[in-house]
Amino acid sequence: MGDVFKALADPTRRTVLDELQERDGQTLFELCARLASRHGLSSSRQAVSQHLDVLEDAGLVHRRREGRFTFLHLDTTPLRAIAERWPPTPPEGPP
Protein backbone atom coordinates (compact mmCIF):
# COMPACT_ATOMS: atom_id res chain seq x y z
CA MET A 1 0.00 0.00 0.00
CA GLY A 2 2.86 2.34 0.80
CA ASP A 3 4.11 1.73 -2.73
CA VAL A 4 0.84 3.03 -4.19
CA PHE A 5 1.15 6.32 -2.33
CA LYS A 6 4.78 6.67 -3.37
CA ALA A 7 3.84 5.88 -6.95
CA LEU A 8 1.07 8.50 -6.98
CA ALA A 9 3.19 11.17 -5.30
CA ASP A 10 5.04 12.02 -8.51
CA PRO A 11 3.24 14.24 -11.05
CA THR A 12 4.89 12.57 -14.05
CA ARG A 13 3.68 9.19 -12.86
CA ARG A 14 0.17 10.55 -12.42
CA THR A 15 0.33 11.86 -16.01
CA VAL A 16 1.45 8.40 -17.18
CA LEU A 17 -1.66 6.93 -15.54
CA ASP A 18 -3.83 9.63 -17.18
CA GLU A 19 -2.50 8.79 -20.63
CA LEU A 20 -2.91 5.04 -20.11
CA GLN A 21 -6.44 5.73 -18.93
CA GLU A 22 -7.11 7.50 -22.23
CA ARG A 23 -5.70 4.59 -24.24
CA ASP A 24 -4.69 1.34 -22.61
CA GLY A 25 -2.01 -0.87 -24.12
CA GLN A 26 0.61 1.62 -25.31
CA THR A 27 4.20 1.04 -26.29
CA LEU A 28 6.91 2.92 -24.43
CA PHE A 29 7.42 4.98 -27.60
CA GLU A 30 3.79 6.12 -27.71
CA LEU A 31 3.80 6.98 -24.02
CA CYS A 32 6.99 9.03 -24.33
CA ALA A 33 5.59 10.86 -27.37
CA ARG A 34 2.40 11.67 -25.46
CA LEU A 35 4.32 12.96 -22.44
CA ALA A 36 6.50 15.16 -24.63
CA SER A 37 3.94 16.47 -27.12
CA ARG A 38 0.89 16.83 -24.89
CA HIS A 39 2.45 17.68 -21.54
CA GLY A 40 5.79 19.23 -22.44
CA LEU A 41 7.57 16.64 -20.29
CA SER A 42 11.10 16.18 -21.49
CA SER A 43 11.87 13.06 -19.46
CA SER A 44 14.23 10.69 -21.23
CA ARG A 45 13.02 7.27 -22.28
CA GLN A 46 15.14 5.81 -19.48
CA ALA A 47 13.54 8.14 -16.94
CA VAL A 48 10.04 7.21 -18.13
CA SER A 49 11.01 3.55 -17.92
CA GLN A 50 12.12 4.07 -14.30
CA HIS A 51 8.80 5.74 -13.50
CA LEU A 52 7.10 2.70 -15.03
CA ASP A 53 9.13 0.43 -12.75
CA VAL A 54 7.74 2.26 -9.71
CA LEU A 55 4.19 2.06 -11.08
CA GLU A 56 4.67 -1.62 -11.86
CA ASP A 57 5.96 -2.32 -8.32
CA ALA A 58 2.80 -0.68 -6.99
CA GLY A 59 0.66 -2.86 -9.25
CA LEU A 60 -0.72 0.14 -11.15
CA VAL A 61 0.89 -0.74 -14.49
CA HIS A 62 1.51 -4.10 -16.11
CA ARG A 63 3.98 -4.69 -18.91
CA ARG A 64 2.64 -7.24 -21.39
CA ARG A 65 4.93 -8.90 -23.86
CA GLU A 66 3.24 -9.79 -27.16
CA GLY A 67 5.59 -11.32 -29.69
CA ARG A 68 8.32 -8.77 -30.31
CA PHE A 69 6.41 -5.91 -28.67
CA THR A 70 5.87 -4.79 -25.10
CA PHE A 71 2.64 -3.00 -24.23
CA LEU A 72 1.80 -1.04 -21.08
CA HIS A 73 -1.52 -1.57 -19.32
CA LEU A 74 -3.21 0.38 -16.54
CA ASP A 75 -4.54 -1.48 -13.48
CA THR A 76 -6.45 0.66 -10.99
CA THR A 77 -7.20 -2.25 -8.67
CA PRO A 78 -4.64 -1.11 -6.04
CA LEU A 79 -6.52 2.19 -5.73
CA ARG A 80 -9.52 0.36 -4.33
CA ALA A 81 -7.71 -0.03 -1.00
CA ILE A 82 -7.64 3.77 -0.66
CA ALA A 83 -11.40 4.08 -1.05
CA GLU A 84 -11.94 1.15 1.29
CA ARG A 85 -9.80 2.77 3.98
CA TRP A 86 -11.25 6.25 3.50
CA PRO A 87 -14.61 5.75 1.81
CA PRO A 88 -16.02 8.78 0.01
CA THR A 89 -18.41 10.69 2.23
CA PRO A 90 -21.94 9.74 1.12
CA PRO A 91 -24.01 12.66 -0.20
CA GLU A 92 -26.33 14.12 2.39
CA GLY A 93 -29.87 12.87 2.06
CA PRO A 94 -32.99 15.07 2.39
CA PRO A 95 -33.56 16.26 5.97
Added chain:
Amino acid sequence: MTSIHVDDQDRALRFYTDVLGFVTKHDIPMGEHRWITVVSPEAPDGVELVLEPAGHPAVRPYTEALVADGIPFTAFAVDDVQAEYERLTAAGVAFTQPPVAMGPVTTAVLDDTCGNLIQLVAM
Protein backbone atom coordinates in the same frame (compact mmCIF):
# COMPACT_ATOMS: atom_id res chain seq x y z
CA MET B 1 17.77 7.55 -51.32
CA THR B 2 17.35 5.98 -47.92
CA SER B 3 17.35 2.41 -46.75
CA ILE B 4 15.59 0.08 -44.36
CA HIS B 5 16.72 -3.38 -43.26
CA VAL B 6 14.22 -6.14 -44.01
CA ASP B 7 14.52 -9.76 -42.91
CA ASP B 8 12.95 -11.11 -46.13
CA GLN B 9 13.26 -9.16 -49.37
CA ASP B 10 10.43 -10.97 -51.19
CA ARG B 11 7.98 -10.44 -48.34
CA ALA B 12 9.16 -6.85 -47.95
CA LEU B 13 8.67 -6.07 -51.63
CA ARG B 14 5.15 -7.50 -51.53
CA PHE B 15 4.26 -5.57 -48.38
CA TYR B 16 5.73 -2.26 -49.51
CA THR B 17 4.10 -2.44 -52.97
CA ASP B 18 0.88 -4.49 -52.64
CA VAL B 19 -0.11 -3.25 -49.18
CA LEU B 20 1.51 0.13 -48.56
CA GLY B 21 1.28 1.22 -52.20
CA PHE B 22 4.89 1.94 -53.16
CA VAL B 23 6.05 1.23 -56.74
CA THR B 24 9.12 -0.87 -57.57
CA LYS B 25 11.83 1.24 -59.18
CA HIS B 26 14.85 -1.09 -59.19
CA ASP B 27 15.08 -4.83 -58.65
CA ILE B 28 18.60 -5.95 -59.56
CA PRO B 29 20.14 -9.36 -58.68
CA MET B 30 23.21 -8.93 -56.46
CA GLY B 31 24.46 -12.43 -55.70
CA GLU B 32 22.55 -13.93 -52.79
CA HIS B 33 20.32 -10.86 -52.45
CA ARG B 34 18.86 -8.16 -54.69
CA TRP B 35 19.16 -4.42 -54.84
CA ILE B 36 15.55 -3.33 -54.54
CA THR B 37 14.25 0.21 -54.36
CA VAL B 38 10.66 1.44 -54.19
CA VAL B 39 9.23 4.92 -54.66
CA SER B 40 5.98 6.71 -53.97
CA PRO B 41 3.65 6.64 -57.02
CA GLU B 42 3.18 10.38 -56.40
CA ALA B 43 6.93 11.02 -56.66
CA PRO B 44 8.50 8.43 -59.01
CA ASP B 45 11.64 10.57 -59.28
CA GLY B 46 11.66 11.38 -55.57
CA VAL B 47 13.17 9.58 -52.61
CA GLU B 48 13.93 5.90 -53.25
CA LEU B 49 13.58 3.48 -50.36
CA VAL B 50 16.13 0.65 -50.48
CA LEU B 51 14.89 -2.67 -49.09
CA GLU B 52 18.21 -3.76 -47.64
CA PRO B 53 18.80 -7.39 -46.53
CA ALA B 54 19.15 -7.59 -42.74
CA GLY B 55 21.88 -10.23 -42.81
CA HIS B 56 24.56 -8.41 -40.84
CA PRO B 57 24.74 -9.64 -37.22
CA ALA B 58 24.51 -6.08 -35.89
CA VAL B 59 21.15 -5.45 -37.54
CA ARG B 60 18.91 -7.83 -35.61
CA PRO B 61 19.81 -6.71 -32.05
CA TYR B 62 19.40 -3.10 -33.18
CA THR B 63 16.01 -3.50 -34.85
CA GLU B 64 14.68 -5.83 -32.13
CA ALA B 65 15.60 -3.34 -29.41
CA LEU B 66 13.72 -0.59 -31.26
CA VAL B 67 10.69 -2.78 -31.90
CA ALA B 68 10.47 -3.94 -28.26
CA ASP B 69 9.95 -0.34 -27.13
CA GLY B 70 7.66 0.47 -30.05
CA ILE B 71 10.11 2.86 -31.71
CA PRO B 72 9.62 3.33 -35.48
CA PHE B 73 12.65 2.84 -37.71
CA THR B 74 11.48 5.66 -39.96
CA ALA B 75 8.41 7.74 -40.76
CA PHE B 76 6.39 8.16 -43.94
CA ALA B 77 4.47 11.38 -44.53
CA VAL B 78 0.85 10.88 -45.57
CA ASP B 79 -2.02 13.30 -46.18
CA ASP B 80 -4.47 11.68 -43.78
CA VAL B 81 -3.26 9.32 -41.04
CA GLN B 82 -6.78 8.26 -40.05
CA ALA B 83 -7.70 7.32 -43.64
CA GLU B 84 -4.49 5.31 -44.08
CA TYR B 85 -5.05 3.64 -40.72
CA GLU B 86 -8.51 2.52 -41.80
CA ARG B 87 -7.37 1.40 -45.24
CA LEU B 88 -4.38 -0.56 -43.91
CA THR B 89 -6.21 -2.08 -40.95
CA ALA B 90 -8.83 -3.39 -43.40
CA ALA B 91 -5.93 -4.90 -45.37
CA GLY B 92 -4.79 -6.78 -42.27
CA VAL B 93 -1.93 -4.51 -41.21
CA ALA B 94 -1.16 -4.49 -37.46
CA PHE B 95 -0.67 -1.15 -35.74
CA THR B 96 1.09 -0.75 -32.39
CA GLN B 97 -0.36 2.77 -32.14
CA PRO B 98 -3.60 3.98 -33.69
CA PRO B 99 -3.78 7.59 -34.88
CA VAL B 100 -3.09 10.00 -32.00
CA ALA B 101 -2.78 13.79 -32.13
CA MET B 102 0.72 14.60 -30.86
CA GLY B 103 0.86 18.37 -30.73
CA PRO B 104 0.98 19.72 -34.30
CA VAL B 105 1.17 16.26 -35.91
CA THR B 106 -0.98 13.16 -36.03
CA THR B 107 0.91 9.89 -35.95
CA ALA B 108 0.29 6.16 -36.06
CA VAL B 109 2.72 3.23 -35.98
CA LEU B 110 2.46 0.02 -38.00
CA ASP B 111 4.32 -3.29 -38.21
CA ASP B 112 5.92 -3.74 -41.65
CA THR B 113 6.03 -7.55 -41.16
CA CYS B 114 9.73 -7.71 -42.02
CA GLY B 115 11.30 -6.52 -38.80
CA ASN B 116 10.43 -2.84 -38.44
CA LEU B 117 7.89 -0.43 -37.11
CA ILE B 118 6.94 2.46 -39.41
CA GLN B 119 5.40 5.72 -38.34
CA LEU B 120 2.78 7.43 -40.47
CA VAL B 121 2.76 11.17 -39.92
CA ALA B 122 0.63 14.07 -41.15
CA MET B 123 1.18 17.71 -40.27
